[in-house]
Amino acid sequence: xxxxxxxxxxxxxxxxxxxxxxxxxxTLLNFPYNQIHVIFIILTFLLFFAPLSASMWYSVIVAxxxxxxxxxxFGVLTFALVASAIIGHMVFQRFLTNFSFISLAxxxxxxxxxxxxxxxxxxxLVSGTFADVSLFFELVHVSWEFVMSTGVLFLVYFLVRHFYxxxxxxxxxx
Amino acid sequence: xxxxxxxxxxxxxxxxxxxxxxxWVERTGLRIINPLIHVVYKQNVKIRTLTETFSSTQELVAxxxxxxxxxxxLEHLEATSAVLLVENExxxxxxxxxxxxxxxxxxxxxxxxxxxEERTSGVILDCGxxxxxxxxxxxxxxxxxxVGKVVEANEVSSVVRLLNDSKSRVAxxxxxxxxxxxxxxxxxxxxxxVTHIPQSEELSEGNTVITSGLEEYMPRGLVVGSxxxxxxxxxxxxxxxxxxxxxxxxxxxxxxxxxxxxx
Numbered sequence: 001x002x003x004x005x006x007x008x009x010x011x012x013x014x015x016x017x018x019x020x021x022x023x024x025x026x027t028l029l030n031f032p033y034n035q036i037h038v039i040f041i042i043l044t045f046l047l048f049f050a051p052l053s054a055s056m057w058y059s060v061i062v063a064x065x066x067x068x069x070x071x072x073x074f075g076v077l078t079f080a081l082v083a084s085a086i087i088g089h090m091v092f093q094r095f096l097t098n099f100s101f102i103s104l105a106x107x108x109x110x111x112x113x114x115x116x117x118x119x120x121x122x123x124x125l126v127s128g129t130f131a132d133v134s135l136f137f138e139l140v141h142v143s144w145e146f147v148m149s150t151g152v153l154f155l156v157y158f159l160v161r162h163f164y165x166x167x168x169x170x171x172x173x174x
Numbered sequence: 175x176x177x178x179x180x181x182x183x184x185x186x187x188x189x190x191x192x193x194x195x196x197x198w199v200e201r202t203g204l205r206i207i208n209p210l211i212h213v214v215y216k217q218n219v220k221i222r223t224l225t226e227t228f229s230s231t232q233e234l235v236a237x238x239x240x241x242x243x244x245x246x247x248l249e250h251l252e253a254t255s256a257v258l259l260v261e262n263e264x265x266x267x268x269x270x271x272x273x274x275x276x277x278x279x280x281x282x283x284x285x286x287x288x289x290x291e292e293r294t295s296g297v298i299l300d301c302g303x304x305x306x307x308x309x310x311x312x313x314x315x316x317x318x319x320x321v322g323k324v325v326e327a328n329e330v331s332s333v334v335r336l337l338n339d340s341k342s343r344v345a346x347x348x349x350x351x352x353x354x355x356x357x358x359x360x361x362x363x364x365x366x367x368v369t370h371i372p373q374s375e376e377l378s379e380g381n382t383v384i385t386s387g388l389e390e391y392m393p394r395g396l397v398v399g400s401x402x403x404x405x406x407x408x409x410x411x412x413x414x415x416x417x418x419x420x421x422x423x424x425x426x427x428x429x430x431x432x433x434x435x436x437x
Contacts, residue, residue: 075188
């Protein structure tokens with residue numbers, strides 16, 4: 001019971017922090033630093049280190065809040081984020097299976113690409129035309145998002161690993 | 175199983191949104207998130223304003239030059255404003271004085287320079303005989319403070335001898351109990367003294383000195399200053415006092431010349 005409450009509070013805190021950062025960073029940082037995708041970085045970590053339900057709750061609540069600030073029809077962002085979280089989870093469970101940084105980065109890439117593809121697909125479906133779609137622009141955009149987010153992911157991953165190792169007892173470290 | 179549950183949850187969420195059943199949840203979410211975003215956004219805008227970025231050195235240099243030019247313009251504007259402010263204050267004082275003395279007629283003139291001779295104290299005005307200026311007329315500044323007399327007047331300009339000039343002589347009256355009559359004389363451009371007051375009359379520090387109105391073109395009641403120190407020599411028939419003038423004669427920018435109708 002206590003564990004569930006702590007987990008719920010943790011997820012809500014993560015949701016609040018990541019949505020505020022995500023919405024605000026576009027005005028604060030210049031290109032390419034504003035391409036760091038905080039939500040996908042957190043989602044990737046959750047997929048690795050938390051149960052699937054935590055990732056799903058996080059995705060649904062974050063996407064639900066983002067829907068309130070988006071111009072796209074309600075449901076598109078939520079569907080895209082939840083679907084990409086499920087795809088990321090499946091890839092991690094079935095193909096990657098280890099906790100290395102390469103696995104983390106690959107999962108992030110899969111989440112980013114799948115999210116972008118689903119969003120594109122849904123926007124074409126909603127608008128009924130390809131006129132607004134530029135594949136080259138999308139490719140460049142995803143590439144920058146991946147490069148910048150991977151950089152942050154790398155930093156956080158090694159910081160977490162370093163401090164996690166330090167926190168363990170001496171006999172475990174040996 | 176988890177995936178299936180969340181897919182159902184997602185579908186329900188969308189349906190409930192479109193039928194308006196979760197409007198209160200959305201409003202609550204916005205009420206929580208909006209203040210947070212607003213705080214961050216305000217800080218972002220502040221930081222953006224402080225940290226303007228440049229794409230090249232040339233752009234930075236150009237911006238620097240532009241700003242330097244703007245600073246120069248603003249400095250000039252600031253100096254102009256300061257002068258205008260002083261002029262405005264001075265004009266207000268003079269206008270106030272003449273409003274209280276409706277029998278006076280006056281001409282307001284700009285001080286355009288000082289007289290060039292050494293050991294003299296005078297200023298040049300940009301108004302002359304075409305503005306009804308005549309030799310001997312009183313020149314005032316501030317709220318009716320006499321600063322000198324017109325000693326030369328041509329059509330477009332005139333010369334004023336200030337009270338502290340060595341050759342300046344003005345008939346004055348001291349506001350003591352005897353209402354003493356004397357002469358205000360200049361002292362080498364640095365002081366004004368009142369002289370020719372008999373020893374029998376009592377002068378004290380702080381007595382106001384005004385014009386007596388006993389000479390041509392000079393109305394009675396213009397303030398000259400107040401007595402600062404008084405000197406009595408037993409072997410001399412008259413006593414004298416140094417007058418503290420209420421204005422700095424070297425900072426005159428606008429003065430008014432009281433014309434003949436004032437008499």
